[in-house]
Amino acid sequence: MVEENGNHDSDPLDSKGISVTCVQSVIQPNQQSVIQSATGNIQPTVLTKGNVILVSKPNSVIQTPQGSLQTLQVVVEAHGSDDEDSLSPQNNIKKRRDILSHSPSRRKIENNLNTGEIFPKIESSGSDCDSNLDSELSSHSISVSSHYQSVLPNEPLHLPSQNEDVQGLSTITMTTTGSTTGGTILHYAGQDGQFFVPGEIVVMQNTNNDTTNTVLPEDQAKKREIRLLKNREAARECRRKKKEYIKCLENRVAVLENQNKALIDELKSLKELYCSQKTE
DNA sequence: GGAGTTAAGCGTCACTAAAT
């Protein structure tokens, strides 16, 4: 709630979102004071010169033994790490952007795919249901470099080399047998299993030997879903903190400007006093 | 009222540092 501190090491926002911070001297009392926040908490605090009073609630008040009251603005400041992060080497940023420019967003890829009408359009509305569908679709699609092979009924189905151990594709030898209306019956070679596939069959063949995401197990999709959910919440929290940080910086600017103005006025009056005493 | 612009917010991806 209230912190009096002289160094710059404290975290601006603790894990519970309570602002605890310190900035350079905004208020410099040199006697014992009572800090009273708007919530009514009273903490006797000794303030030495150069320290700072920060409150997380607006309209808090400082009360000195002399009885003078001072309404405070909320001032919260993050420690230097944020600024340091933003000052990372230029080539580092360039590198990142380079990578990003060569790695278009998933949505973009989806749009490209959608124009080919291979997949149903994926709506990104953020609902759980949609994100399920989203994750499932992206889980089961092969990489962008995959190509597609159309198979017509009664035609032999050409799969990747059977020597390749491509999970879910080459390990299953299939032949198309007699087509039924609007679909094809597929048989697993050497097994009794068979299933009906309505419409034209499209085989997605992975060309880069990446076997890991050909078919993702259910728990992998679930993991992804959890990761996305967590990241979504993390992003929300991150934005909230950022907003708060910017607000606090703006408040600090206002306070420092006021202080600067007061100091200029004080200097001016002292100069006048000095001049008048000198002329006497 | 429709078109264009802008700012804010969101979800996602990629990356990093810290924790395990």
Add this chain to the structure above:
DNA sequence: ATTTAGTGACGCTTAACTCC
């Protein structure tokens, strides 16, 4: 080495605003 949390960047949507 792997996992996790935090964050910058990107693309998208939407609301508010301005101009014609």
